[in-house]
Amino acid sequence: MSASPGSAGPGDTGPGASFHADPGQLRLMGRIVRTVAVVLPVLAAAVLSGWHFQVQVLTSLLHPGGVAMNPLTAVLFLLSGLAVGLLGWTGPRPGPVRNAAGTVLGVGITALALLTLLDNVFPWLPSVDAILFPGELGGNRMAPNTALCFSLAGGALALLDRRVAGGHLPAQGLILAVGAITLLALT
Secondary structure, eight states, X not given: OOOOTTSOOTTOOSTTOOOOOOHHHHHHHHHHHHHHHHHHHHHXXXXXXXXXXXXXXXXXXXXXXXXXXXHHHHHHHHHHHHHHHHHHSXXXXXXXXXXXXXXXXXXXXXXXXXXXXXXXXXXXXXXXXXXXXXXXXXXXXXXXXXXXHHHHHHHHHHTTTXXXXXGOOHHHHHHXXXXXXXXXXXX
């Protein structure tokens, strides 16, 4: 028996294919989303508090080398956590208002990160990573690989659940790129 056009058959992974996830895996993913949506903003707030109150241990989040996180990096982590919470807190399909707010946050994350990345190439652009706490920053700038990862992750958040030709999800490719860049940075 053949499937009608546009319907999914056994083993079909095209745009018309339905996806049935294991309920245990869905519960696990829900817990991960909730954890990320809480932990990222809390850690980011701790870093920003460290900058405000000049507490080095908070600005570096116990980094072994004591390297302080740039305040814009903390802001982008905070926005990322909020976007993850809006887009995936209660289930795979957020309502239209939460979806739009999460998408706007993703676009904002991408814009700030790209502007920071471009500032490394074109020095006449504004240094958005030096706007917060300019008197305390010294030479603390966001690393180019961090800016690139945030621009890709923001794009993934903005494009979450959006399909392109062939039914592909561009957010998956963007997040895989973030993972690859992160792994390279660790070596």
